[in-house]
Amino acid sequence: MKHHQANIHEVPQGKYQALILKPPRKIVLLVFALLLLTIIPFYYPSLSNSLFLRKTIPNPPSLPSSSSHDIISKEEEAAHEELPSITNNLKCDIFTGEWVPNPEAPYYTNTTCWAIHEHQNCQKYGRPDSEFMKWKWKPDGCELPVFNPAQFLELLRGKSLAFIGDSVARNQMQSMMCLLSRVEYPIDVSYTTDEKYKRWKYTSYNFTMASFWTPHLIKSKEADVHGPTNTGLFGLYLDELDEAWTSEVEEFDYLIISAGHWFFRSLVYHENNNISGCHYCLLENVRDLGMYYGYRKAIRTALKAINSLENYKGITYLRTFAPSHFENGIWNQGGDCVRTKPFRSNETQLEGANLEIYMIQLEEFRTAEKEGRKKGLKYRLLDTTQATLLRPDGHPSRYGHWPHENVTLYNDCVHWCLPGPIDTWSDFLLEMLKMEGMKSAEEKLYSRDRRMH
Ligand SMILES: *[C@@H]1O[C@H](CO)[C@@H](O)[C@H](O)[C@H]1NC(C)=O
Ligand SMILES: *[C@@H]1O[C@H](CO)[C@@H](O)[C@H](O)[C@H]1NC(C)=O
Numbered sequence: 001m002k003h004h005q006a007n008i009h010e011v012p013q014g015k016y017q018a019l020i021l022k023p024p025r026k027i028v029l030l031v032f033a034l035l036l037l038t039i040i041p042f043y044y045p046s047l048s049n050s051l052f053l054r055k056t057i058p059n060p061p062s063l064p065s066s067s068s069h070d071i072i073s074k075e076e077e078a079a080h081e082e083l084p085s086i087t088n089n090l091k092c093d094i095f096t097g098e099w100v101p102n103p104e105a106p107y108y109t110n111t112t113c114w115a116i117h118e119h120q121n122c123q124k125y126g127r128p129d130s131e132f133m134k135w136k137w138k139p140d141g142c143e144l145p146v147f148n149p150a151q152f153l154e155l156l157r158g159k160s161l162a163f164i165g166d167s168v169a170r171n172q173m174q175s176m177m178c179l180l181s182r183v184e185y186p187i188d189v190s191y192t193t194d195e196k197y198k199r200w201k202y203t204s205y206n207f208t209m210a211s212f213w214t215p216h217l218i219k220s221k222e223a224d225v226h227g228p229t230n231t232g233l234f235g236l237y238l239d240e241l242d243e244a245w246t247s248e249v250e251e252f253d254y255l256i257i258s259a260g261h262w263f264f265r266s267l268v269y270h271e272n273n274n275i276s277g278c279h280y281c282l283l284e285n286v287r288d289l290g291m292y293y294g295y296r297k298a299i300r301t302a303l304k305a306i307n308s309l310e311n312y313k314g315i316t317y318l319r320t321f322a323p324s325h326f327e328n329g330i331w332n333q334g335g336d337c338v339r340t341k342p343f344r345s346n347e348t349q350l351e352g353a354n355l356e357i358y359m360i361q362l363e364e365f366r367t368a369e370k371e372g373r374k375k376g377l378k379y380r381l382l383d384t385t386q387a388t389l390l391r392p393d394g395h396p397s398r399y400g401h402w403p404h405e406n407v408t409l410y411n412d413c414v415h416w417c418l419p420g421p422i423d424t425w426s427d428f429l430l431e432m433l434k435m436e437g438m439k440s441a442e443e444k445l446y447s448r449d450r451r452m453h
């Protein structure tokens, strides 16, 4: 450990992205492993504690003016009615842009929304600044409308949406629930009391939202609670499914799948019913293949599982990696995220592990998309990485718990305060749903063209 600590201290002081380290890769990964261990009180009983449930919301903030008039009831109609703006945004990359001030935000608070997870309720724990809630994403070359909950629910009437992933996926679902709470709260229709698998029903819209806890997306088992770094060691079954979600999602109309943070920890890879290698396991006679090997295969297996679901006809969104923002050290060495403003796009860039994970996601997405197209399945990239990278100010830091509380991840620079930057992920999703009609038409043309040539 001495050796590791010496290296950790080489992290350039005051430099953004302290996680992108110069020291040998293994140590970097070890650090990540340590970090990730601790983010892992991933689900808490707070949601079942609906003491704060309110049927009526006092002073609901006004709907964003831009789009409350054009509520759409069918995707087909969307394609026709909204032709100009859709065409515009089809050519515009909504994921490249800057954060601009938005004095209207936020659109909910911890008193109007009960769905905020304890550890992301930054207001409750005394976060003193509020500017981090007051931004919106401005794509280069077009506008991204602020989320309109009534429009979203109308569009998804009679449909179902599932979030598949880790605690950041849950964070995303809760953000969406809070945005939607201006219109309606769902009722709990979960099949189990296990908080890892929640189902919510928006009864007026017959819209179902669900979350499936699967931090590695595939079958995994904690093999050893200690492991080489005393942070646990996970067995990862790279060619086996996590049936807790794969057996349940067939009837869903939309899947939002995401993962990443859990792969930094020590892993033993299993393939063909045999150990094939590992990531920082320090076991004799087991080859260290690094984390990216396992990450790539896990995503591949998960997306293949979706493509082989017999009755699935939905659209699959891959929500790309959301970088963490520790600065001036790692998570347990004084690292923190104390900024109160977003970066401009010229102030930082995607690099190191963030870039690597993102690239793997893009590559595996393309492969799955190609495969899916043969079966008529659609894939979309919910490409949140760039916008998220620019928000070092959006994490709970030390305001995810009381100061005296003994929590392992004291400064949380991984999850996101609510309200906060990831509310924008719903802006992206709604815009993509609105573009869907147009995109489908384009894809039909494309496949017809190909058949003709
Ligand atoms: C909401 O935040 C305020 C501080 O702004 C805090 O006093 C209150 O306890 C929080 N309420 C809930 C329900 O979290
Ligand atoms: C609600 O939606 C489901 C599909 O998600 C559909 O099967 C069912 O018929 C709908 N119910 C009503 C009352 O519209």
Ligand SMILES: *[C@@H]1O[C@H](CO)[C@@H](O)[C@H](O)[C@H]1NC(C)=O
Residues within 6 Å of the ligand: 274, 275, 276
């Ligand atoms: C299992 O893997 C080990 C090396 O990791 C190898 O020696 C052995 O032959 C493999 N067994 C099978 C059944 O593939």
Ligand SMILES: *[C@@H]1O[C@H](CO)[C@@H](O)[C@H](O)[C@H]1NC(C)=O
Residues within 6 Å of the ligand: 344, 346, 347
């Ligand atoms: C980034 O761009 C802004 C506006 O375009 C400019 O004012 C600023 O100096 C630039 N910063 C850096 C570090 O290049």
Ligand SMILES: *[C@@H]1O[C@H](CO)[C@@H](O)[C@H](O)[C@H]1NC(C)=O
Residues within 6 Å of the ligand: 406
């Ligand atoms: C905090 O928790 C850790 C492990 O959960 C324990 O080892 C330590 O003694 C605790 N510290 C205090 C002050 O309670």
